[in-house]
Amino acid sequence: MPQSQRIALVVMVALIAIGPFLFFPVFLMKVLCFALYASAFNLLLGYVGLLSFGHAAYFGMGSYLSAHAAKVWGFTPELAIATGGLTGMALGAVFGFLAIRRQGIYFAMITLALAQMVYFFCVQAPFTGGEDGIQAVPRGHLFGVLDLRSDFTLYWVVAAIFLACFLFLYRIVHSPFGQVLKAIRDNEPRATSLGYRTDSYKLIAFVLSTTISGIAGGTKAIVFQIATLTDVNWPMSGEAVLMTLVGGIGTMFGPALGATVIVTMQNELAEFGAWVMVIQGAIFVACVLAFRRGMIGELQAKLRKPL
Amino acid sequence: MTELWYDLEPFLQQGTLGLVNGAFYALLSLGLAVIFGMLNVINFAHGAQFMLGAVVAWMLLSYAGIGYWGALILSPLLVGLLGVAIERTMISRLYKLDHLYGLLLTFGLALIIEGVVRNQYGVSGLPYGVPDAFRMPPVDLGYMLMPAYRFWIVVVSIMVCLGTWYAIEKTKIGSYLRAAVERPQLVQAFGVNVPLMMTATYGAGVALAAFAGVLAAPIYSVHPAMGANFIIIVFAVVVIGGMGSIMGSVVAGYMLGVVEGFVRVWWPEASATVVFVIMAIVLLLRPAGLFGRK
Numbered sequence: 393m394p395q396s397q398r399i400a401l402v403v404m405v406a407l408i409a410i411g412p413f414l415f416f417p418v419f420l421m422k423v424l425c426f427a428l429y430a431s432a433f434n435l436l437l438g439y440v441g442l443l444s445f446g447h448a449a450y451f452g453m454g455s456y457l458s459a460h461a462a463k464v465w466g467f468t469p470e471l472a473i474a475t476g477g478l479t480g481m482a483l484g485a486v487f488g489f490l491a492i493r494r495q496g497i498y499f500a501m502i503t504l505a506l507a508q509m510v511y512f513f514c515v516q517a518p519f520t521g522g523e524d525g526i527q528a529v530p531r532g533h534l535f536g537v538l539d540l541r542s543d544f545t546l547y548w549v550v551a552a553i554f555l556a557c558f559l560f561l562y563r564i565v566h567s568p569f570g571q572v573l574k575a576i577r578d579n580e581p582r583a584t585s586l587g588y589r590t591d592s593y594k595l596i597a598f599v600l601s602t603t604i605s606g607i608a609g610g611t612k613a614i615v616f617q618i619a620t621l622t623d624v625n626w627p628m629s630g631e632a633v634l635m636t637l638v639g640g641i642g643t644m645f646g647p648a649l650g651a652t653v654i655v656t657m658q659n660e661l662a663e664f665g666a667w668v669m670v671i672q673g674a675i676f677v678a679c680v681l682a683f684r685r686g687m688i689g690e691l692q693a694k695l696r697k698p699l
Numbered sequence: 700m701t702e703l704w705y706d707l708e709p710f711l712q713q714g715t716l717g718l719v720n721g722a723f724y725a726l727l728s729l730g731l732a733v734i735f736g737m738l739n740v741i742n743f744a745h746g747a748q749f750m751l752g753a754v755v756a757w758m759l760l761s762y763a764g765i766g767y768w769g770a771l772i773l774s775p776l777l778v779g780l781l782g783v784a785i786e787r788t789m790i791s792r793l794y795k796l797d798h799l800y801g802l803l804l805t806f807g808l809a810l811i812i813e814g815v816v817r818n819q820y821g822v823s824g825l826p827y828g829v830p831d832a833f834r835m836p837p838v839d840l841g842y843m844l845m846p847a848y849r850f851w852i853v854v855v856s857i858m859v860c861l862g863t864w865y866a867i868e869k870t871k872i873g874s875y876l877r878a879a880v881e882r883p884q885l886v887q888a889f890g891v892n893v894p895l896m897m898t899a900t901y902g903a904g905v906a907l908a909a910f911a912g913v914l915a916a917p918i919y920s921v922h923p924a925m926g927a928n929f930i931i932i933v934f935a936v937v938v939i940g941g942m943g944s945i946m947g948s949v950v951a952g953y954m955l956g957v958v959e960g961f962v963r964v965w966w967p968e969a970s971a972t973v974v975f976v977i978m979a980i981v982l983l984l985r986p987a988g989l990f991g992r993k
Contacts, residue, residue: 443799490979493986497741497798498938502982505935509975516968626931630806637803669814676807680800681789 393562396697400645408551417543418615423655424554425612430635430647431561432604437633438642439565440597441577442492445500446507447605447632449487450480452624453510454606459526459619460519469532469540473553473610480606481599483510488598492591495580507629514624525620529613546615553611557604562644564600573597605632627669634672637679640686645699649687712843713960719849719918721956722856725949726911727933728940729860732948733867734904736880738897740790740801746930747812748905751778752912753921754816757825767830767917774913775906782905786898794897809927817923824920852914859910860949867945876900935978941988951989 393401411420429451436442454476462472491502514520521527531540540546564570575583576590583590613619622628631654639650654672661668679686685693692699727745734742742748755777756770765773785808793800829848837844867873879886879893887893912926919925933952940951955974963970981989 443802445802490982493982494938497735497802500799500802501741501934501938502978504931505938505975505978508931508935509972512971512975516971626927630810633803633806666814666817669817670811671814673807673810673812673814676810677789677804680804680807681792684796684800 393566394698396695396699397644400699404645404648405555408555412544412547417547419655419659421543421547421550421615422612423652424550425608425615426631426635426651426655427648428554428557428611429605429608430632430639430651431558432601432608433632434636434641434643434647435561435564435601435604436597437636438646439570439577440573440594442594442598443500443633444491444503444598444601445626445629445633446487446503446505446510447602448624448626448628449507449510450483450602450605451609451612451628451632452514452619452621453483454480454609455613455619455623456514456520456526456609457606458610459529459613462532462614463526463529464519467532468536469534469549469614472532473607473614476610476613477603477607480609481603483606484599484602485595488595488602492594492598504626504629507624508626511621511624511626514621520619520621523621525618526613527618529617529619531614531617540614550611550615553607557607558648561604564597565644569593569596630672634676636686637684638675638686640689640692640699641684643686643688643692643699646686646688653687708842709964710961713964714957715840715843715845715960716849717956717958717960717963718853718953719956720959721953722852723911723915723929723952724933724936724956725860725952726856726914727908727929728936728948728952729863729945730904730907730911731933731937732942732945733863733907734901735942736945737876737900738786738790738794738801739798740793740805740901741798742901742904743802743805743930744785744808744812745805745904745908745933746926746928747809748778748782748908748926749912749915749929750816750921750923750926751781751812752909753827753916753919753925754820754825754912755909756913756916757827757921760827767832767913770916771910771913775909778909778912779902779906783898783902785905786901790901791894791897809930813923813927820923822923824922827916827921829917848917852918855914856911859907863907864945864949932974935974938978939974939981939989941990943988944990947988947990 433444433447436444457479458472458476461467461475462469467475487503487506490506491499494502515522531546533539534549538545540549572583572588572593576593580590609623635650635654636647638653639648640646658668661671688699727749731742731745734740752774755774759765759770759773789804790801793804833848833851835847837846838850867876875886875891876896879891879896883893936951936955937948939955940947942948955977958977959970959973962973
């Protein structure tokens with residue numbers, strides 16, 4: 393790991409460690425869930441160049457299945473969250489297989505359409521509870537021992553999940569496999585001519601990303617003890633894009649910072665209702681027109697070091 | 700024979716009603732295809748502009764007393780002008796970048812438009828009655844009675860789609876347009892103002908969306924989310940039809956409306972998802988779309 397990233401990692405871990413002594417743990421857990429979600433999304437957009445506009449499907453279904461596993465099947469929280477991850481993996485394998493058949497703009501439209509299909513399924517399927525969602529999901533005992541009803545205890549579990557997945561993503565991006573992904577992003581025909589089966593690489597990256605999105609959704613369900621249609625609807629897909637864009641596409645730490653900024657903004661502006669939507673739209677427009685590198689991206693360009 | 704007819708009749712009826720939805724799919728995917736062909740931008744705001752067309756029609760009626768026929772002309776004009784302003788100030792800066800930025804920008808615009816309408820009028824529907832001219836007995840098609848207004852939607856949308864196709868494929872301006880799609884620099888060198896054509900194309904595409912919105916106002920309730928619901932289905936329609944040809948996107952629009960109608964008879968719960976399922980099947984069998992070129 394280059395020094396700049398090592399410093400950034402230390403800063404991030406330090407912030408996570410002192411966070412709960414300064415802010416509400418529930419708020420921080422929300423930030424961590426979305427940071428994970430955005431980081432998983434960024435694996436595709438930032439390192440393979442694939443814009444998925446349907447990540448809500450994996451986040452939301454992960455959330456639903458985790459909630460269902462914890463509440464109805466009586467799974468312990470770690471197994472419930474793993475169920476969410478497996479859901480994201482299975483769904484991602486099917487949808488990814490379909491979507492990678494087209495490139496660029498079509499890929500975005502296909503993933504969006506497939507995600508909307510999942511949304512319509514969730515509106516009608518009985519197990520999701522329709523408009524009510526799955527409520528009163530028990531947090532349970534970690535490994536059957538550690539009681540997670542206290543926000544403070546749960547926070548450290550969520551922080552551990554986030555860090556483990558974040559380091560896993562870092563490992564993927566900086567592995568030989570990740571090098572091939574970046575080669576595909578920069579020039580797919582050349583990667584093909586070097587003998588790589590680019591479709592397999594794209595599919596594996598897609599499934600990795602959706603698995604982690606499912607884990608993020610499942611963790612969110614356990615933290616807030618609820619899974620709803622909001623988690624699976626298209627604005628949720630847009631949030632992953634927005635957080636990544638604000639933080640910096642194709643940077644390791646950008647999506648997490650972007651998620652922090654956006655979640656904080658949503659919390660602060662919650663009382664203004666639909667204006668949040670307008671402001672998020674305005675941030676989108678402003679970022680695309682004038683701030684395409686994002687916060688970490690700008691910092692990276694200034695320092696000339698990877699972050 | 701009569702028994703077979705009884706089995707078929709509901710399919711025919713629902714298929715015909717499905718043409719109404721298909722009319723909107725066709726109008727919207729036509730606008731998307733025209734804009735994409737010329738600007739290489741997927742206009743995510745298309746749904747929001749469709750909704751805005753309906754809302755402006757409602758506003759014209761409530762604040763200015765201008766009725767349906769006036770709105771059918773004025774609303775597309777106003778929303779189209781907004782489109783022109785958007786293209787000039789924002790989209791035109793993105794032509795040199797990756798296409799994805801156009802999608803992200805227009806997604807942001809869609810959020811802004813929907814959010815503003817939501818703040819102003821809330822999430823519940825605004826009532827917009829069927830115009831007086833259509834308060835007449837339903838049209839008798841032999842196998843069913845079709846409400847006059849729905850009949851009008853199908854007729855007018857077919858006319859508009861054919862008109863647009865004719866304008867692009869058969870007129871002189873259309874030939875400039877097609878030439879500019881293939882070789883913008885060359886066409887510009889011949890003295891054609893290509894940037895102006897791009898602005899006009901975007902404005903016209905947006906106006907088309909608003910026109911569809913006014914058409915939709917009397918039969919769907921006018922509310923902020925109406926555009927988003929439609930546009931995602933229309934994206935699937937576009938993937939199925941392929942954006943290569945104007946005719947392809949229009950035909951795919953009507954076809955899917957009809958298929959949706961059939962499915963409503965046979966398995967009502969699936970009618971919301973059938974378009975997406977068809978999209979998945981088309982991707983497996985013909986990844987470039989039914990009418991698309993690879």
